[in-house]
Amino acid sequence: MSDVTTKVSRLDKKEQTHRHLIDVALKLSSERSFASLSLREVAAGAGITAAGFYRHFHDMEELGLALVDEVGLSLRRLLREARKRVSPGPDAIKSSIESFLEFIRENGNLFRLLLGERQGASAVFRKAIHSEMDRFIGELAIDLERLQQSTGKPLRDPHLAAEAIVAVVFTVGAEALDLPRHKHVGLAHRLSEEIKMILRGSLQK
Amino acid sequence: MSDVTTKVSRLDKKEQTHRHLIDVALKLSSERSFASLSLREVAAGAGITAAGFYRHFHDMEELGLALVDEVGLSLRRLLREARKRVSPGPDAIKSSIESFLEFIRENGNLFRLLLGERQGASAVFRKAIHSEMDRFIGELAIDLERLQQSTGKPLRDPHLAAEAIVAVVFTVGAEALDLPRHKHVGLAHRLSEEIKMILRGSLQK
DNA sequence: ACTTTCAGTATACATATGTTAACTGAAATT
DNA sequence: AATTTCAGTTAACATATGTATACTGAAAGT
Numbered sequence: 001m002s003d004v005t006t007k008v009s010r011l012d013k014k015e016q017t018h019r020h021l022i023d024v025a026l027k028l029s030s031e032r033s034f035a036s037l038s039l040r041e042v043a044a045g046a047g048i049t050a051a052g053f054y055r056h057f058h059d060m061e062e063l064g065l066a067l068v069d070e071v072g073l074s075l076r077r078l079l080r081e082a083r084k085r086v087s088p089g090p091d092a093i094k095s096s097i098e099s100f101l102e103f104i105r106e107n108g109n110l111f112r113l114l115l116g117e118r119q120g121a122s123a124v125f126r127k128a129i130h131s132e133m134d135r136f137i138g139e140l141a142i143d144l145e146r147l148q149q150s151t152g153k154p155l156r157d158p159h160l161a162a163e164a165i166v167a168v169v170f171t172v173g174a175e176a177l178d179l180p181r182h183k184h185v186g187l188a189h190r191l192s193e194e195i196k197m198i199l200r201g202s203l204q205k
Numbered sequence: 206m207s208d209v210t211t212k213v214s215r216l217d218k219k220e221q222t223h224r225h226l227i228d229v230a231l232k233l234s235s236e237r238s239f240a241s242l243s244l245r246e247v248a249a250g251a252g253i254t255a256a257g258f259y260r261h262f263h264d265m266e267e268l269g270l271a272l273v274d275e276v277g278l279s280l281r282r283l284l285r286e287a288r289k290r291v292s293p294g295p296d297a298i299k300s301s302i303e304s305f306l307e308f309i310r311e312n313g314n315l316f317r318l319l320l321g322e323r324q325g326a327s328a329v330f331r332k333a334i335h336s337e338m339d340r341f342i343g344e345l346a347i348d349l350e351r352l353q354q355s356t357g358k359p360l361r362d363p364h365l366a367a368e369a370i371v372a373v374v375f376t377v378g379a380e381a382l383d384l385p386r387h388k389h390v391g392l393a394h395r396l397s398e399e400i401k402m403i404l405r406g407s408l409q410k
Numbered sequence: 411a412c413t414t415t416c417a418g419t420a421t422a423c424a425t426a427t428g429t430t431a432a433c434t435g436a437a438a439t440t
Numbered sequence: 441a442a443t444t445t446c447a448g449t450t451a452a453c454a455t456a457t458g459t460a461t462a463c464t465g466a467a468a469g470t
Contacts, residue, residue: 010467014417033325036240038457050458052418060458112324119320119379120238126383157398164399167376168369174324178331193362194369201406215437219447243427255428257448265428 018056020046022070025063030109034064034117034125064117064125071114072132078103079139092147093195097188100169104176105184115174137162144199154204161202168194223261225251227275230268235314239269239322239330269322269330276319277337283308284344297352298400302393305374309381310389320379342367349404359409366407373399 024045028037039060043053057063082099086092104111117125118133141162148155155161172191176184229250233242244265248258262268287304291297309316322330323338346367353360360366377396381389 010415010417013467017417033238033240035238039459040457048417049419051420051460054459055417115324116321119317119382120325123383156402160395160398160402163376163395164369164373164402167372170376171368171372177324178328190365190368193365197361197365197369197406198403199406201402201404215445215447218437222447244429245427253447254449256430256450259429260447 014055017046017048021048021053021056021063022066025067026070026109026113029067029116030112033120034067034113035120035122061122061124064122065128067110067113068117068125068128068132071110071129072135074103074107074110075114075132075136078107079136083143093192093199094188097169097191097195100173101176101184101188104173105181108177111173112177115170115177133166137166140166155199155202156204157202161198164198164202165195168198219260222251222253222257226253226258226261226268227271230272231275231314231318234272234321235317238325239272239318240325266327266329269327270333272315272318273322273330273333273337276315276334277340279308279312279315280319280337280341281344283312284341288348298397298404299393302374302396302400305378306381306389306393309378310386313382316378317382320375320382338371342371345371360404360407361409362407366403369403369407370400373403 021042025034025037025042028042028045037060039053040050042060042063043050057066078099081103082096085099086095114129114132118129119126137159141159144155144158144162148158169191172187172194176187179187226247230239230242230247233247233250242265244258245255247265247268248255262271283304286308287301290304291300319334319337323334324331342364346364349360349363349367353363374396377392377399381392384392
């Protein structure tokens, strides 16, 4: 196993370049809009010729949808991570924000794609991303509902609150992408205040 | 003045095609991302040749910045309109939302550009749009402060509330772009609830 | 051992792109 | 009336693009 020339089956090899294509497209689309990427440059980036591209995707749009899937996966991963380290208590918000910012730092490219293509080129993209976000909002709403039960303070409309929170969180996330890490502390504070504001306002009086 | 062949000076003519270029770019960039537009097709759309384009803009990026200016102008126009028809009272929110949705309907292309390019291609764009939005948030914060004075209910942090409100409003606005007009009523309701939630939560207890 | 499969190449194509240089003709200036 | 200015054209260029066709060679199947 510790051989230098590890053997690869043909399928492994294909899967490998497949990933390579996705990764290259991801990297490039974080610098320019996905719509402006050319099939040839993505192929070249992955070390194959243009014609070879067709062995993997029929289209640039098909590649794009693969990227959107990737986005969905990572959003679910984000939720899972956030839930795992939530210490039930008043720090839940703070810890969730920390998870989110860390996610942004590690998956910056994916997040950029999500934001950029949420409304962009094709309606297909928009719809796909939209449904990923709806799922995300729905999951968050469930969490809020659980939170409300454990604290005994019921919310008027968890789903509405979740929508507002996601809007705020993603807006701040977009800003974080353009800022050096040391400024994320300030963002986190601001975000925390805004979320608390929303939750306060959604408490049943 | 009611002549059919109204005379146009050379400068008038130039200004005319200048606008034409901007309008065409606006229209095209609402269907695809601005970064994917080509100089030639914009020129063709405006009825001139590619070489003629250079009499107006040195670059596609320069055209892009003109579009961003346009966005800024229309945001200020939106605020002015909204303020004009705000009936001081509890309907302030509802009437503002109406203004906003109407703005979206009439300036859909500009709004699409704003959203799409907020994070997209060049950092230049992002920065320009960002500063336009900051101005907008600042103005809204002032309005909220006025509102708080007239109602006697002070807000903790008007600027923070303004940020959250804009995040929510623009998110819903993005959805409105993809929905037929008759569904805007539902969006307006949802938006109204979310804004009230934020304002409630930002009241000093 | 042979044959088949197929990821990737080589090559060629028509078309679109940004940019340049030399021009045209009508409006503006003198 | 003669001259200048300049928005827009024509033409040409080097380069990038998507796509099709025939190919190569090594892995997989027989």
